[in-house]
Amino acid sequence: MKVLAVSSIGGHWIQLLRLMPAFEDVTVEFMSTKQSFSTMVDGKKFYSIPDGNRWNKYGLVKCFFAILKVVETSKPDIIITTGAAPGLIALFIGKLFSIKTIWVDSIANCEQISMSGKIATKVADVVYTQWGHLEDNKVKFFGNVLG
Amino acid sequence: MIFVTIGTQEPFDRLIEAMDQIALKFGLDIVAQVSTRSKLQVKNMKSLDFISPTDFEKLFNEAELIVAHAGMGTIISALVNQKDLIVLAREKKLMEHRSDHQIATAKHLEALGLLNVARNIEELEMKILNFINNRDKSNIPIIGNYASSSLIDSIRKDISI
Numbered sequence: 001m002k003v004l005a006v007s008s009i010g011g012h013w014i015q016l017l018r019l020m021p022a023f024e025d026v027t028v029e030f031m032s033t034k035q036s037f038s039t040m041v042d043g044k045k046f047y048s049i050p051d052g053n054r055w056n057k058y059g060l061v062k063c064f065f066a067i068l069k070v071v072e073t074s075k076p077d078i079i080i081t082t083g084a085a086p087g088l089i090a091l092f093i094g095k096l097f098s099i100k101t102i103w104v105d106s107i108a109n110c111e112q113i114s115m116s117g118k119i120a121t122k123v124a125d126v127v128y129t130q131w132g133h134l135e136d137n138k139v140k141f142f143g144n145v146l147g
Numbered sequence: 148m149i150f151v152t153i154g155t156q157e158p159f160d161r162l163i164e165a166m167d168q169i170a171l172k173f174g175l176d177i178v179a180q181v182s183t184r185s186k187l188q189v190k191n192m193k194s195l196d197f198i199s200p201t202d203f204e205k206l207f208n209e210a211e212l213i214v215a216h217a218g219m220g221t222i223i224s225a226l227v228n229q230k231d232l233i234v235l236a237r238e239k240k241l242m243e244h245r246s247d248h249q250i251a252t253a254k255h256l257e258a259l260g261l262l263n264v265a266r267n268i269e270e271l272e273m274k275i276l277n278f279i280n281n282r283d284k285s286n287i288p289i290i291g292n293y294a295s296s297s298l299i300d301s302i303r304k305d306i307s308i
Contacts, residue, residue: 001306001307003306009155010154010155010156010218010220011154011218011219011220011221011222011223012219013220014219014220014223014224015219015223015294018223018292018293018294019293019294019298019299019302020293021293021294021299021303022294022299022300022302022303022306023306024303025303025307026306026307036199036200036201037200039199039200039201040200077306078305078306080302080306100305100306102302102305102306104302106219107219107252108218108219108248108249108252109248110248110251110252110255111248111251125305126305128298128301128302130298131255140301142295142297142298142300142301143294143295143296143297143298144294144295144298145223145294145295145298146223146226146261146290146294146295147290147291147292147293147294147295147296
């Protein structure tokens with residue numbers, strides 16, 4: 001079983017790394033938006049991709065093709081992401097290849113699911129929130145990254 | 148040394164400017180991570196651009212106090228390392244972020260006893276003075292290295308199929 005774990009740098013990435021014990025029994029590869037972050041997952045395969053967001057459409061397109069290339073060659077069985085935009089793109093690509101996809105909404109979204117998270121509920125196989133009061137029939141709650 | 152960090156995104160000049168003034172006013176040794184896109188002239192602090200995770204960790208560990216935006220990366224790092232942290236949330240109306248989620252997150256985490264939040268610059272200054280005058284390490288919250296076991300277990304099940 002091979003898992004591709006994707007996120008933007010910053011808080012999203014720190015949250016992704018806190019899920020590490022979930023990947024103990026599988027092969028996990030990481031993907032983020034700055035090469036220097038590879039030092040935080042020493043010994044694991046790391047892919048650097050261009051960043052993009054709603055206000056940087058060109059970045060999103062570059063990001064899409066970069067992720068597409070990795071998914072085509074690496075062929076993961078699962079894609080998991082903590083966001084933000086690059087993670088959502090990875091979910092769409094996963095969907096194209098019938099790969100199981102998981103979205104963990106950032107703990108920073110404590111009053112409502114993020115916009116990307118709402119889109120993810122339509123694309124991903126599993127969506128988690130980190131706040132109990134945001135749980136519903138599409139979004140699961142099983143605790144948060146703080147522990 | 149006080150380490151000021153604004154995360155990996157947009158400039159946060161309100162915080163940087165305030166800390167620059169505070170550095171002068173109280174004669175404090177402050178290192179600040181400032182965005183490349185900021186036009187602000189920092190006069191009284193050592194300022195750095197985007198820094199690598201390795202350098203960030205070094206500054207973070209060396210600092211006696213962290214002053215930051217209310218970003219989850221910084222908050223989690225402070226909790227794991229049991230570091231004194233004071234946050235000022237980015238506000239949408241001041242064009243410091245695309246939404247007011249930092250204000251909401253700060254409020255929720257403060258209610259859980261996990262975060263020291265300054266609502267404005269006056270409060271920030273007061274909290275820094277308070278830190279200088281009485282350093283009580285026993286009150287700093289701490290968390291472990293990983294997410295809650297229930298979340299880990301659930302994801303483990305998701306990926307084992």
